Amino acid sequence: MIPRNVQITLVLLLAAIFGSGIYILALHLGTQEGLRRGADQRPMTAPVAGANEIVKLTIAYDEDGVFRTRDVSAVVPAEPSARAKSVLETLIGYYLSKPSPHELADGSGVNSVFMVNKKLAVIDLNQALAEGHRSGVMVEDFTLMSLIDTLATNLPQVEQVKILINGKERETLAGHADIKSTYSTAAIHKVVAQLQ
Amino acid sequence: MRNCGILPIIYCLLLCFLLPLSAAEPEKLSVYAPQARYSIPIMTLDGRQYIGLLELVEPLAAPQLTVEGKRWRLRMPDPKTAGKFAEVEFEEGSTVARIRGHLTNLAGPARSENRRLLVPMHGIGTILIPLLGTDVTFHEAARRLFLGGTASAISSELRKGEPSTLALHFAETINPNIHSEGNALILSFTRDPVVSFTEYQSLDDKLFSSSAYEEKNGTATLTINGSAPLLAKFADNGRTILISAAPAPPAAPAATASTPPAAPPQSQLEPPVQVPIQSEPALPGAVPAPVRRPQIPAFVVVIDPGHGGTDTGARITPSLPEKEITLSLARKLRQELQARHIAVSMLRDSDADLTLDQRVVAANLAHPAAFISLHAEPGDSLRLYTAALPASSGTASERNSFLLWQSAQGAFSSESSSLASAAASAINKRKLSVQVQPAFLQPLHSIAAPAIAVEVPVDAKGIKIPEDQVADALAEAIAQRKPNLGGGQ
Numbered sequence: 001m002i003p004r005n006v007q008i009t010l011v012l013l014l015a016a017i018f019g020s021g022i023y024i025l026a027l028h029l030g031t032q033e034g035l036r037r038g039a040d041q042r043p044m045t046a047p048v049a050g051a052n053e054i055v056k057l058t059i060a061y062d063e064d065g066v067f068r069t070r071d072v073s074a075v076v077p078a079e080p081s082a083r084a085k086s087v088l089e090t091l092i093g094y095y096l097s098k099p100s101p102h103e104l105a106d107g108s109g110v111n112s113v114f115m116v117n118k119k120l121a122v123i124d125l126n127q128a129l130a131e132g133h134r135s136g137v138m139v140e141d142f143t144l145m146s147l148i149d150t151l152a153t154n155l156p157q158v159e160q161v162k163i164l165i166n167g168k169e170r171e172t173l174a175g176h177a178d179i180k181s182t183y184s185t186a187a188i189h190k191v192v193a194q195l196q
Numbered sequence: 197m198r199n200c201g202i203l204p205i206i207y208c209l210l211l212c213f214l215l216p217l218s219a220a221e222p223e224k225l226s227v228y229a230p231q232a233r234y235s236i237p238i239m240t241l242d243g244r245q246y247i248g249l250l251e252l253v254e255p256l257a258a259p260q261l262t263v264e265g266k267r268w269r270l271r272m273p274d275p276k277t278a279g280k281f282a283e284v285e286f287e288e289g290s291t292v293a294r295i296r297g298h299l300t301n302l303a304g305p306a307r308s309e310n311r312r313l314l315v316p317m318h319g320i321g322t323i324l325i326p327l328l329g330t331d332v333t334f335h336e337a338a339r340r341l342f343l344g345g346t347a348s349a350i351s352s353e354l355r356k357g358e359p360s361t362l363a364l365h366f367a368e369t370i371n372p373n374i375h376s377e378g379n380a381l382i383l384s385f386t387r388d389p390v391v392s393f394t395e396y397q398s399l400d401d402k403l404f405s406s407s408a409y410e411e412k413n414g415t416a417t418l419t420i421n422g423s424a425p426l427l428a429k430f431a432d433n434g435r436t437i438l439i440s441a442a443p444a445p446p447a448a449p450a451a452t453a454s455t456p457p458a459a460p461p462q463s464q465l466e467p468p469v470q471v472p473i474q475s476e477p478a479l480p481g482a483v484p485a486p487v488r489r490p491q492i493p494a495f496v497v498v499i500d501p502g503h504g505g506t507d508t509g510a511r512i513t514p515s516l517p518e519k520e521i522t523l524s525l526a527r528k529l530r531q532e533l534q535a536r537h538i539a540v541s542m543l544r545d546s547d548a549d550l551t552l553d554q555r556v557v558a559a560n561l562a563h564p565a566a567f568i569s570l571h572a573e574p575g576d577s578l579r580l581y582t583a584a585l586p587a588s589s590g591t592a593s594e595r596n597s598f599l600l601w602q603s604a605q606g607a608f609s610s611e612s613s614s615l616a617s618a619a620a621s622a623i624n625k626r627k628l629s630v631q632v633q634p635a636f637l638q639p640l641h642s643i644a645a646p647a648i649a650v651e652v653p654v655d656a657k658g659i660k661i662p663e664d665q666v667a668d669a670l671a672e673a674i675a676q677r678k679p680n681l682g683g684g685q
Contacts, residue, residue: 065631133291135510135518135580136573137651141635155678170551171638175509175518176502178638180551181602191584191634 002115004005014124050077050086056148057091060102060142067146067192069153070094080155084113087154088147092129105132111166113151119159120182121151130165133174140177149192152185159185224546225317226414228389229256229343231534234527235386235414235546236620238317238339244304246314249286249323254527256328256343268306268313276329284327286313295326310515335391340409350418352397352407359403360384362420363513366390369434372418377475381426381439403441470490495681496539497674498564500639501526502571505549510573513656521572521654528663529568532671538678539591556642560604565681566615566674567647569640572654577631578661580619581649582612583641584634604644611646611681618677619648622669628661646681 002010055074058067074090076083088110095104107128114122125147133140148161163179164170171180208440223238225247232255239246249270253259259272266288274280285294286306291317293300300323304316315323317339321332324343333342348367355361364383370390372383392409400404403426408419420426420439427442501522503509509518523544530540541562543555550558583605599607616632623630640647650670653660674681 065633095364134574136575137571137635137637137649138573138579138633141584141637144636175507176637178636178641180638181636181641183636187584187586190586195633 003105030175033066043100048128050083052076055087055090056150056153057094058153059091059094060146062102062139062142065138065195067142067149067196070194076154076193079116080115080157081113084115084157084158085110087150088113088123091146091150102139102146103134104129104143108132118157120162121155121158121160122162122164123147123151124164127166130170130173135174135176138177140173144173144177144179144183145188147189148183148185152189161185161188186187215271222547223339224414225252225341226386227252227255227341228346230346231256233387233389237547239309239314241309241314243536244274244302245317246309248312249284249315249318252320252324253327258531264367268308270313272327274329280326284323286315287405293323295323298326300326304568319472321415335411338416339414340389340411340416342389342391347391348389350390350392354399354401354404358399359441360401362399362404362407363431364418364437364439365432366435366437370437371434372437373455374428376425376442379422379425381420381422381428381488382421383418383437385418386414388416390416392416404439419585419615432683454669495565496541496542496552496562497533498541498559498562498567498645499526499529500543500555500559500567502568502569504544504547505548507528509571512572512574512607516656516658518572518654521652521659522570523547525570525572525650525652525659525663525667528667529570529670532667533674536671536675538674539546552638556639559639560642560644564643564645566677567640567643568643568670568674569647571649571651573651574655575653576660577653578623578628578653578666580616580623580630580632581631581635581637581640581651582609582616583643583647584636585609585641599644601642604642605640605647608644608646612648614680615646615673615677616648619650619670619673622673622676623666625667626662626669628665628669 052073053076054071055076057070057072059070060067072090072094074086076086076090081195092104092108092110094100095102096106096108105128107126109126109129110122111126113124116122133143144163147163151161152158162182163173165179166172169180171178173179209435223240223245224235225238226235234255236251236293237248250259253270253272254317257272257275259270262269262271268286268288270284270286271281274282282296283294284296287293287306289305293302293306302316302322303318307314318336319467320341321334324330324332328343330344331342333345333347335341351365353363353365355363366388368388370385370388372385372388374381374383376382391411394407395409397407403422403424405421405423407421410417410419425442426439429438429440430436431438454600487492501519503517503519503522505519508518509522511517512521523546526542529544530542535539542562543558544550585603585606586609605612619631620630634651637649650666652663652666659666
């Protein structure tokens with residue numbers, strides 16, 4: 001007959017072993033998934049129909065605290081919503097490449113861009129971008145300004161921009177930059193110009 | 197097989213134990229001292245309640261805490277003798293402390309948690325009395341600590357008549373949160389050191405039936421029960437509250453719907469956390485207790501320690517969230533401003549959870565002369581931000597007209613820029629570098645007063661630049677700009 005206190009201790013130990021096992025397994029699977037993704041050569045992005053154009057990107061440089069304009073070649077469709085999405089994905093792709101002047105979280109992307117009356121663009125960013133974003137006034141503002149100014153530079157008809165995260169409105173990007181407001185592209189460009 | 201039956205029991209026991217804990221209100225200790233009123237969090241460790249000693253004495257003096265292995269030494273200016281210092285020594289895990297050279301027994305072992313020195317809350321007087329050399333009255337069950345004889349009793353006077361008036365007299369200007377529930381008027385005192393020696397009093401009157409007093413979790417609550425909805429008015433410069441029957445609601449329901457929510461009184465000591473910012477829906481048949489504001493200080497600076505509660509801000513390390521750094525810096529800044537005889541209102545003085553909109557409402561209700569929002573970010577640079585809004589004329593008539601929520605700050609752009617420049621100069625004078633730039637940052641955009649945000653660089657050890665110098669520079673800039681900053685408009 002095993003004493004009761006020993007029985008309880010054994011059960012707790014077994015639970016701890018079981019829990020640790022699950023944790024180690026989750027870590028192992030995570031590592032495997034990362035390695036698999038890194039080695040994956042399959043096409044992951046749907047081909048975009050459109051002409052190869054020069055896209056002007058407003059790039060944020062965190063270390064210097066400035067913006068610089070960069071021209072990159074990308075395939076951009078003519079339809080405004082698809083064009084806006086493609087331009088923003090090119091910008092985010094620039095930030096995701098290493099070394100990056102303004103690091104974004106892996107998996108950051110744009111779900112979609114909705115054009116309202118041609119003048120208002122509603123950018124729906126994915127959860128990974130917001131959840132994995134570094135927290136800080138400047139770094140968050142730089143993401144916001146870079147996205148909006150790049151969009152306005154390549155789609156000059158856009159006068160206002162509203163940002164959503166996974167289809168929902170939220171107060172801040174990662175605790176600081178206000179994304180509840182609708183932004184005027186002219187006001188953003190003015191600030192970007194000051195920091196160029 | 198017998199063991200299989202134990203598992204569900206353990207799970208149930210754990211659930212029963214953990215669920216109430218997660219739903220419990222955060223415990224806090226309210227401290228009332230002649231020079232400051234504040235609250236600090238209480239932690240329960242091994243069934244014993246602990247408080248951070250540095251957090252407790254920081255608003256009262258300028259303590260220095262040094263750590264040598266397991267030994268913690270707190271040194272602070274002697275409040276009784278100018279030029280001398282008082283010292284307390286603790287050893288982690290030891291129940292004995294050396295206070296001003298004398299050994300004193302603690303109610304439990306001193307502990308350290310997240311680089312904070314924690315001492316048992318029970319019997320805190322044994323540390324504070326010799327350290328501060330002051331009277332200590334501790335309502336431990338209610339978590340209210342009165343230092344230096346600050347506790348003052350409420351006296352009531354029933355003025356019989358048709359209808360009667362109940363006058364509540366206080367020793368100093370008070371600032372309670374007032375709301376009504378049916379025919380009861382509830383006054384909650386968190387920042388005021390008021391006490392009552394009567395828990396329940398029957399009032400032999402047609403309008404007033406009884407009054408009940410209760411102290412709980414750092415707050416004293418006085419409930420006046422009536423036979424009709426009651427109304428509270430401040431008198432005698434905020435030292436008296438006159439309670440009478442509320443006027444009958446107007447016949448047209450639309451008239452009350454458009455009435456703005458009752459503005460609670462504000463002073464430099466009242467944290468707007470307690471302000472019923474979003475007006476509570478009126479109960480059927482009840483009239484919300486309209487409260488006349490006592491005088492707003494002519495020049496008050498509102499400090500917004502960024503984040504708080506569930507919003508931790510940037511995670512500098514797993515155990516060091518941005519919200520703690522901003523609160524610590526805010527307390528330093530308050531100390532520096534008060535040393536310059538500038539009234540201060542903190543949007544939070546504890547780990548309170550406030551939305552950005554609540555911060556804006558609380559700040560704008562205080563009619564501040566300046567608004568300072570504090571943030572921290574892993575990095576190397578100290579930055580000052582002004583709202584990235586197009587500057588408007590900023591004339592007095594524009595400021596007194598309707599201001600849009602999202603761009604109210606536009607009318608104060610030039611003062612905000614001047615304040616940022618003055619702060620940058622004061623920081624540079626201390627041989628620290630600083631960058632000034634515009635930002636899209638709430639609550640800055642909606643603040644109807646000169647406003648700046650400060651972001652200090654931090655690493656795993658805390659703020660990378662001398663915190664005291666930053667606070668001193670900001671306070672100096674505000675003091676210097678005082679003639680140009682309005683306030684109380």
